[in-house]
Amino acid sequence: MDARFDYLLRQGDNALILSQQLSQLCGKGPALEEDMALTNVALDLLGQTRMWLTYAGEVEGAGRDEDRLAYLRDVRAFRNCLLVEQPNGDYAQVMVRQFFFDTWHYFLMRALLASSDRRIAEIAEKSIKEVTYHLRRSGDLVVRLGDGTEASHARMQAAVDALWTYTGEFFVYDEVERAMLAQGVAPAPDALRAAFLQHVGEVFEEATLRMPDPEAYMQRGGKQGRHGERLGYLLAEMQFLQRAYPGAEW
Amino acid sequence: MDTPAIVPVTAPAPAVTPEQVWDWLGQVPDPEIPVISVVDLGIVRAVVFDAAAGEWVVTITPTYSGCPAMAVIAEDVQAALKAHGLARVRIDSRLSPAWTTDWMSDAGRAALKGYGIAPPVQQVIDISGLANGVGRHAIRAPQVACPHCGSNHTRLTSQFGSTPCKALYQCLDCREPFDYFKCH
Numbered sequence: 232m233d234a235r236f237d238y239l240l241r242q243g244d245n246a247l248i249l250s251q252q253l254s255q256l257c258g259k260g261p262a263l264e265e266d267m268a269l270t271n272v273a274l275d276l277l278g279q280t281r282m283w284l285t286y287a288g289e290v291e292g293a294g295r296d297e298d299r300l301a302y303l304r305d306v307r308a309f310r311n312c313l314l315v316e317q318p319n320g321d322y323a324q325v326m327v328r329q330f331f332f333d334t335w336h337y338f339l340m341r342a343l344l345a346s347s348d349r350r351i352a353e354i355a356e357k358s359i360k361e362v363t364y365h366l367r368r369s370g371d372l373v374v375r376l377g378d379g380t381e382a383s384h385a386r387m388q389a390a391v392d393a394l395w396t397y398t399g400e401f402f403v404y405d406e407v408e409r410a411m412l413a414q415g416v417a418p419a420p421d422a423l424r425a426a427f428l429q430h431v432g433e434v435f436e437e438a439t440l441r442m443p444d445p446e447a448y449m450q451r452g453g454k455q456g457r458h459g460e461r462l463g464y465l466l467a468e469m470q471f472l473q474r475a476y477p478g479a480e481w
Numbered sequence: 482m483d484t485p486a487i488v489p490v491t492a493p494a495p496a497v498t499p500e501q502v503w504d505w506l507g508q509v510p511d512p513e514i515p516v517i518s519v520v521d522l523g524i525v526r527a528v529v530f531d532a533a534a535g536e537w538v539v540t541i542t543p544t545y546s547g548c549p550a551m552a553v554i555a556e557d558v559q560a561a562l563k564a565h566g567l568a569r570v571r572i573d574s575r576l577s578p579a580w581t582t583d584w585m586s587d588a589g590r591a592a593l594k595g596y597g598i599a600p601p602v603q604q605v606i607d608i609s610g611l612a613n614g615v616g617r618h619a620i621r622a623p624q625v626a627c628p629h630c631g632s633n634h635t636r637l638t639s640q641f642g643s644t645p646c647k648a649l650y651q652c653l654d655c656r657e658p659f660d661y662f663k664c665h
Contacts, residue, residue, distance in 0.1 A: 267649075274547035278545060278546025353576040
């Protein structure tokens, strides 16, 4: 498989799966403003998905457009990291998952502004402003809920401890990312990891949350298509219409 | 009997200039905020006639990547130019340089305010903004004047509003909530 195609799928699938998860919360937010914010972020991510998957389809050159890539691939062909497929759970889990993703996403997009692939640099340029808003919001909520009541603090710490094991996968490079790194397309993992840990540490300090051990055991496999059982159910719902009525449009 | 003179069925199209096309586009409203045109919003980046292809090319740039209004805007531009007699129009989308609220015209800003939406007050969002941290104290909500009573005594209630481009504010003097077109 072409490394660039795979790399683009990883970006597109991260945005797509997280967007789908946030969309499921539409109408269920704990407050009207939160509900609107969740769906705004979902919409931004869906727009970014289209840019990534459209380009992926062009690089692949097999005639697959963004819709075919989103709706007609099976679970093993998805390249999203494991973090974004973790269940919505309670609001603490939603926000901690978002904060971890936004932080990594922010530093990755900033680095991709300098990608040797012009199209990737353009997509990053378009995305970075949206991602900055996402990160400001999720960082703010981590502080408010972490340094909130006893109950909100406990829930936030539980979410942090549960989701931490899915944050290492961002920085473990396989042959796809090493090829992209060698071509100047993707940034080096160590720089992203240092920035990620520093930012998370600073926000957690203000949030009075305990930072887990960065050297703890980390789950991996999502980027290579080895997913948890749950992703299949998520795709079944997301892809139902196109599977049942192929080519349906409205 | 005289042979009738041959009259061309269609007269040659009058020369249309890019300035004329810009004028027409200046009358195409944004589908979500109809008081402001797509030109005032800064979405239209270029208008050229592609002589080789025999078509007008309008280059637009997306505001937010997922904004559903973009598809409608492309259709509205096509329809408006067709109504003015331009049969062949192509819409090109351009990502870079990325759209920014700095491109919004003064007329557009004034129209927004008159419509009850506070226009963007600062420069483009600072993507290096993490230098200020992103915690509780770092969200430096810009000072936005209430579009209803003009008071600067307002507060941000949510960074995300009813469309991707807006945030929610409330005026602490007249107590009215209002939309703020946020910087981007």
